Amino acid sequence: MASSTFDFVIVGDFRILAGPSGSAVAAGLANSAKKPKVLLLEAGGGNEDPELRIDGKRWLTFMNQNMNWGYKTAPQEHCGNRELDYSRGKGLGGSSAINFGVFTRGARHDYEEWARIAGDDDFAWDKILARFKALETFHGELPAGVDTKYAAPRPEHHGTSGPLKVGFASEWEKDIVPILNGFEEAGFPLNPDHNSGNPIGMSVLINSSNRGLRSTANDLLNPLPENLTVITSSPVQKVLLEGNKAVGVESNGKQYLASKEVILSAGSLDDPKILMHSGIGPREQLEKFNIPIVKDVPAVGQGLRDHMFCPLVFSRKEGDTDRAGFYGDQKAMDEALEQWKRDRTGPWAKFSCQTGIGFFKLNSLPSWDEFKALPASERALLESETVPHYEVFTHFPIHWFIPGFPHDSLNYSTLLVFYYNAQSRGEVTLQSADPSVPLRFDPRFLGTPFDRRLAIESLRDAFRFAKHEYYTKDNVATISGPSGDSDEELLAYWKQTISSSWHMTGTVKMGKPGDADAVVDKDFRVMGIENLRVADMSVVPVLVSGHTQAAAYVTGLTCADKLIEEYELA
Structure with missing residues (x-):
């Protein structure tokens, strides 16, 4: 089987990869001073048509079947047993290419709670705010005649030189x-x-757009760093493991090896699938489909939350x-x-x-x-x-x-x-031994x-x-x-x-070692597995009080910062 080796392999399943979190991890690592070799795998296409960026058509890309994997929930017991839309983005930009352009960071206390749960002040509001400012170029100009009582953002809360253009x-x-x-x-x-x-x-509303043009996660990768390789149309079947150590991934019969780390950024609906097909997940589910067990982790796929x-x-x-x-x-x-x-x-x-x-x-x-x-x-x-x-x-x-x-x-x-702050906890579970088959999604609305x-x-x-x-x-x-x-x-x-807001969160939850509902630690490491991390909304242990695009970006950037510090890449 042919293989290629990189320092870091950032990978999703064949649903959504290069979305806000994955692109933020890739851009952060690739642009670090020591320029490691980074691979970003994407199973969809490049989403290169400029008309996909039309601001007023941000609501229509959602309906483009070529950009949407078209997921549905399981029948919802408390909603007339209806199967509800559970869309996820397909191709570069991921769900940021089909979402509705809502750029809301959430509440300060959401991030303070994240810091408490993880036991790490890196997730506290002051640190998170600094990353938000690094991500964005904010355009706060108002149309002529509009009173500032409706919108008067303070400069200290917003960035001026980041890759994402946001504003009114x-x-x-x-x-x-x-x-x-x-x-x-x-x-x-x-x-x-x-x-x-x-x-x-x-x-x-602060939008992820400016002057008629939408911003997507692809903007973090433009211009593309020479040390960053992006491969599209490459669905990933599983993480390659040597014992309890991740060494790469397998896609389309080819191996992509990582000398340092594999980072999953496939989202709350698909990170658990990659993990389970790699033998990391609830024992009873793996045994049901004859998947060899590497590590029994009951919390994988549990804790699904949404707005x-x-x-x-x-x-x-x-x-x-x-x-x-x-x-x-x-x-x-x-x-x-x-x-x-x-x-x-x-x-x-x-x-x-x-x-x-x-x-x-x-x-x-x-x-x-x-x-x-x-x-x-x-x-x-x-x-x-x-x-x-x-x-x-x-x-x-x-x-x-x-x-x-x-x-x-x-x-x-x-x-x-x-x-907001729904207390129900759903789950995503295996339906097949075939990695191309989606999981079963039950948010329990x-x-x-x-x-x-x-x-x-x-x-x-x-x-x-x-x-x-x-x-x-x-x-x-x-x-x-x-x-x-x-x-x-x-x-x-x-x-x-009732409709989902497509803000799926929490199926590979972050927590402290010993927490029964935690899969990754404060550094995004899958506990018990070396050189494997997860960085997207699946790890976030709170349901952020807003539309989750912005939180997904800052999650990826936080993981990149931790990797840069650990591997002395600055």
Whole structure:
């Protein structure tokens, strides 16, 4: 069997590799002073079409079958036994090439909790903030006439020279500021910067885009360092082991050897598959499919967490938005595409390119019996100053996602309601001895009494805005919403419309040696296996209070920093 040798091999399965975490690890190592030989394996293609970077089409790449592995969950017991979409990105850029461009860091206390669980201050907010600043070039300019009360990021919280361009859209839809005013009118606080470490309040979204062009993880690899080799169309079957030491990986009948380390960055749905097909995982699963056991690790594939949302959609009075004149006119969209190709301006750099995003606490939470029943550590996290209990997201182009959306209702307003800090823990499990067969994904949505109470109360609290006269005066009809406001009706609506946020986290959890639910240590090492690390959202031991793209980048960069220090590469 042919083989090649590198210092570091960074590898996913044939689902998502060169996403935020993997690209951050690869870029960090390859750009270090001693220039080690680094291999980045990707099973998908290069995602080189420039039109995939159109800001306003960030919502459509998700539907491109050539860029999406099209995963589904197992039937969800508490959601009408529906199989729900569980998409993951395919090709360079990974899920950052198909995600929705939401760049939210989460709460300061999320990272303090990570540091506590791992026993390592490298994950505390001050260290993490420094890495976020190194990753980004922040563009905080606002459109002419927009008051800074809506967005006033402080320079000390943002980077100026990183590879990722993030910030606000150059042009906003006409109803964004009125929506923000409506939240303030309904008693919700405004927050001028959700990425300051305290996201609480209604904000203007910081996007992973700038001037009409999306940023993806591929930007970390441009220009490509000479000592970094990227190989696409290379699905990985397993890690090669000599005893309890990782020495490389196998892909398409070829071996790629690592003289120093193998790093898995395949994500929460696929890292466990690579590990289990390499003989590292729960004994009963490996024995069931006759996979030789190298190390019995019951926690591999356990602890799956996610954020979930449901939509509220209302048709609006004529003139309230400009959407119908764009989305309802193919000629207008075609002409906008030509304008974008010329200078990256126009409607494709405006519509659905700027949104509102709000993170809120539920004042009633401490009184719930379901809350009082939680472990003390969970209660403490939920009561931390900066940790939200739910999110509201505005200006989502829902007409692309609801089959049969009425064409005459394109003048509409959408509010997505997310509940945070779900206590249910799902799992990913083997279905076959064939490494090309995906695992079975069971996130167990709405799986605990606390989750169901949190879903109900989040939706109920969001109605403080959705039913406020400031907003309802311009509504014509409800396109999608619950039938009433009782607990039963609100929960029924969640069960009917719930969607994953594709923020899968925690299946190869980080912790301290001896923790029953931990697979990797504070340095990302798979405990009990030499020279094998995992660096992506699968190891993160908290469900970060935001959309997880930003956390995935900083996870990869943190692993790179640790490897650079350990191997004296600086």
